[in-house]
Amino acid sequence: MFSNNKTANAVRIALAFGAASTAAFTSTAVSAQEQTEEAKDKVERIEVTGSRIKRTDIETASPVQITSAEDIKLSGFTKIEDLMNSLPQIEASETSFQANGASGNATLDLRGLGAQRTLVLVNGRRLQPGGIYNAGAADVNQIPSALVERVEVLTGGGSATYGADAVAGVVNFVMKKDFEGMELTLGGSGYQHDNDNKYIQGLMDKRKFTYPTGSSGIDGKTGNIDLTMGGSLGSKGHVTAYATWRQVDELRQEARDYSACALNNAGTACGGSGNAVVPNFYFYPVVNGATDYDKEQFWTLNSSSQFIPSVGNIYNYAPINHFMRPDERYTLGAFANYEISEYVRPYLEVSFMNDRTVAQIAESGTFYAEEYHLDINNPLFSDAQRGQFRTAFGNDVKTVAAYIGKRNTEGGPRQSDLEHTSFRVVTGTEGIINDTWSYDLSFQHGVTTSGVAYLNDFFGPRIAQALSAEGADPCTGSCIPYQVFKYQGITGAQASNLTGTAVMKGVTSETILNGFASGELGFTLPSHSMPVAAVIGVEHRENKFERTADEVFAKGLLLGQGGQTPSIEGGYTVKEVFGELSIPLVEEVGIFKDVTLGLGGRYSDYSTSGSEPTYKAELDWTPIDDWKIRASYNRAVRAPNVGELFAPQTNGLWGGTDGCSGATPKYSAAQCALTGVTAAQYGKISASPAGQYNGVFGGNPDLKPEVADTMSFGIVGQPLDNLNLSIDYWDIQLDEVIGNVSAQLTVDQCATTGAAAFCNNIKRAPTGSLWLGNAGFVQATNINLASRHWRGIDVSSNYEQEVFGGKLTVKMIGSINMKKEYESLPGNDSATYDCSGNVSIDCFAQPKWRHTLSASYTTGDWWSATAKWRYYGQVDYEGTTDQLIPDGISAQSYLDLVGSFDLNDHVSLLAGVNNVLDKEPPMVGLTLSTNANTVSGYYDTLGRYLHASVTVRF
Incomplete structure (x- = not known):
């Protein structure tokens, strides 16, 4: 429809070049004479993330970072989340390096504000949320990395444009839709590490x-096959089709020395679980039906039982x-x-994904x-043990x-067998x-x-x-007595007789009707020669989520689940x-060579929370x-x-x-009394x-909707003929935050301030414990919290x-994190904390400066060669427990x-x-670790990452 011209070619070059800050390739770098010549013809316009108004360049007033298909290919990653997590603006969210509590999803967390606050698009349209544990964030397992033409990251609010x-x-994942011919790629990758960490050894x-x-050899292997085909439908249309397969081998923590034991909270010793091979017991006498917790005995067994x-x-x-979890995926x-005519150009997008992964954790x-x-007199106790009870609790003790x-x-380890199947269809006409x-x-x-x-959890x-036990059904029939009070008295048959299986299914759906006109x-x-351009549109969106749990999940009958997992609808x-x-405002007036104002608005009416404008x-x-100055x-x-x-x-x-636990609690008796x-x-x-x-x-x-105000101010320029750069300051103020006051913050703030807003959410068991049994707990349900305030600077050149x-x-792409402030409750300054450049129980390890620098x-x-330097700045530790990183x-x-x-x-x-020098991830103690002491x-988790692929084109 549009003629091919220098500006259009410049746009394509810029996109292939992989940077949104390529000022030399935008229309601002074209001479006045060339602009005059081009004005005679229609100009090719493209739609770049952040606006539905099509433009002649990729430099929007809102900063957009572009990752090209070549960048994706050179990274060697077949999991798109691994690639995206290497960008300085993105924090790790759900990945394949999670086992305990794994959802099976892969999600993206822009700015560390939460995956549910990052909108994921495919070709400018929403990617539906999905996952049995995830009703809000999109699962990017659905994205085949081999088909991505480029990834556009809009690092600022986009609700007015996209909802x-x-x-x-x-x-926004922009996919290849004009592929010609056939391409087959076979790839393989794996990790290698030299185990020589003397500290943990x-x-x-x-x-x-x-x-x-010594050397681990090549482990954690991945194999992939990607097939892409495409061709024209005469001179009127085009079809691109793809099929991919990927398989990832499991890797257990025993494969690395730095993860082969679970560190304690301080990181100074190999800790572990009090649920031991030889059991531990807390015993108390029961007097007149009431447990006397003051006479606690903490015992285990010797070889004589x-x-x-x-x-x-x-x-x-x-x-x-x-x-790293095993995984197999098909797309x-x-x-x-x-x-059909220039007035009717129908299109169709269809995608299917099936992914199965198994998360294994300890028995x-x-x-x-x-x-x-x-x-x-329970037959499981020996006479000697009964004598010990009488000595400890008195001769009259009966229970x-x-x-x-x-x-x-x-009985072997627990396993969570997770499977996801996603289907998405987009059809329409333009x-x-x-x-x-x-x-x-x-x-x-x-x-x-x-x-x-x-699977394989205690029922x-x-x-x-x-x-x-008193109140339980008699142990008759198929019941096998549990010889837990006898040293090594438990058999495999006893163990298998006590395990159960829980099953849950879920369906997430999203249906969208959208129509807009632009011109x-x-x-x-x-004061300007260019006309005012506009977009007007409507959208109807429906989201449904249904999760059906069996009785075992719903009632929390498996002891290793940590609680109930109920059905949701x-x-x-x-x-x-x-x-x-x-609105083009001014052109060719002194330093106002070109000034354009952009305005946008959206009015949304939710069936659950009412109307909200953006x-x-x-x-x-x-x-x-x-040079260009932009603000939004x-x-x-x-x-x-x-x-x-x-x-x-x-x-x-x-x-x-x-x-308030332990022989020498962190807090005083008076402070703990508040809890x-x-x-x-x-x-x-x-x-x-x-x-x-x-x-x-x-x-x-x-709950009410969250409300955010996002501001950015930046400059894009070409200081030298061969150098292009952009610098953008951004500020995000989020109010009415949906979430919970963290249980850790609740306990700490109650002890230090005595505020009822915290203390009322702590209920201790009769023993004073918050973990023995289920009577003690911290309430942390969803509310609209106070606010979050993020601020930083992005740099690209x-x-x-x-x-x-x-x-x-x-x-080079870099990001300065200047502020990452959490205000948990309005007006409570003592509960406000800043995570920028800090790591703690409440703070993800976000450095103040992070960058990637590549030279090709x-x-x-x-042939071509590329070297990349990925840098994470120092992170300070806010706390006193973890002595490994004081x-x-x-x-x-x-x-x-x-x-x-x-x-x-x-x-x-x-x-x-990748990680040529085999650098280990930084080790942290138990409470800061997301998995495997890191x-x-x-951070790079498994050592060197070796990858290779061969591509055949027909």
Whole structure:
């Protein structure tokens, strides 16, 4: 439809160049004479993330960072989340490096504001949320990396253009839709590490634990096959189709020395779980039906099955846990378009994905989950043990209460078998209305079905029966007595008889009707020659989420689940009208060579929370040739998703520390009294060896939408002929935040301030504990919190130079995080904290400065080479517990090398090594670790990453 011209070619070059800051390739870099010549012809316009108004350049008033297909290919990653997490603006969210609590999804977290606040698009349209544990964020497993033409990241609010959820920004995957021919890529990758961490090896030597040494060989292998086909439908249309397969091998924590034992909270010793191979017991006498917790005995067994004080009897659960989950994924899809006439050009997008992964964690256990009342004449006790009870509790004792910590090593590890199937179809038509206006009408439907089978976990009701506990059914028939009070008395048959399986299925769907028209209004301002452009549109969106849990999940009958996982059913609809204006204000007046104002607005009516407006204003100013100043303001909203609204309130676990536990508590007796600790209990409350405590979590149907104000100010320019750069300051103020006051913050703030807003949410068990049994917990259900305030600067630059007959290209992307402030409750300054450059129980390890710097050299003939430096700045530690990092996490640098070779016109080869120097991830203690003693999935987690692929074109 549009003529091919220099500006259009410049846009394509810029996109291939992989940077949104390529000022040299935008129309601002074209001479006045050339602009005059081009004005005679129609100019090719493209739609860039952040606006539906099509432009002649990629430099929008809102900063957009572009990652090209070449960047994706050179990274060697087949998991798109691994590639995206390497960008400085993105924090690691759900990845394949999670096992305990894994959802099976892969999500993106822009700015660290939460994956639910990052809107993911495919070709400018929403990617539906999906996952049995995830009702709000999109699963990017659906994105085949081989089909991505480029990724556009809008690092600012986008709700006025795209609707809710674009609080932190937008990630738009632009797919290849005009592929010609056939291309087959076969790839393989794996990890290699030299196990020589003397620090943790010394800790394991003290505990007589085993660990790997020397080279790991190639492990954690991945294989992939990507097939792409495309061709024209005469001169009227085009079809591109693809099919991909990927398989990832499992890798357990036993494969690396730095993860082969679970560190304690301080990081100074190999810790572990009090649910040990040889069981631990908390015993109390029961007097007149009441448990006397003041006479607590903490015992284990010796080889003669006698009770002895338990000292250091913990289980190293780390080795059997997955470090990286096994995974198998298939994707299929097609993109088609056809021109019936210039007025009607229908299009179709279809995609399918099936993904199955298994998350394995250490064996189940009794987990001190229930208090069992046992008659001392119970046949499971020996006469010697009965004598010990009478000595400890008095000759009149008839019943003892017991909390049992026994790891089911006889029965094998727990596994969560997760499967997701996603289907998405987009169909519609576009075309011209007249010489200056065009339209786009579309229907979109996406469905994700998911299921989980949780295997080999202890089934709670059977434990009491097998112990012949008071109130339980008699242990008869198929019941096998649980010989937990006999040293090594448990057989495989006993263990398997006590395990159960829980099953859950879920369906997430999103249906969207969208229509908009864009064009020129037919008039100009007196001060500018270009006409005012506009977009006007409507959208109807319906989201549904249904999760059906069996009785085992719903009632939390598996002891290793940490609580209940109930069924959920709910949904909402939203009706919207939106519009945009692009108003050219001034041109060729002194330093106002070109000034354009952009305005946008959207009015949304939610069936659950009512109406909410969003709007934006943007200014694009060219003061001199090759330089641009841009500023934008966005009002963004995020309505609560189905899970946040309708999830029942249930028990669960949170990781951290109880500052009122242990023989020498962190807080004073007076402070702990504020949290519910009695004077008699102070200094006698046991700490959880696994750093896990009880909480109550869940939804709230009265939630209101979040509201965010996003501002940015930047400059884009070309200071040298071969150098282009952009610098953008951004500020995000988020109010009415949907979330919960973290359980850790609740305990700490109650102890230090005594504020009822915190203390009323703490309920201690009769023992004073927050983890033994289920009676003690911290309430942490969803509410609209106070605010969050983020601020920073993004920097991007590109340099190109002819060197030795070839071309050297240097690119840098960096981000300065200046502020990352959480205000948990309005007006409570003591509960406000800043995570910028800090790591703590409440703060993700976000450095103040992070960048990637790459240098590529190509001869323009048959080979090219690229080196990349990925840098994470130092992170300070906010706390006193973790002695492994008293001064924080030091700066981390990684070097990646890759070479690409065109063997002939049909065959090319790519090979590379990421983290060439085999740098280990920084180690942290238990409460700061996301998995395997580190911040997994963020820092390079497994050592060197070797990858290679061969591509054949037909």
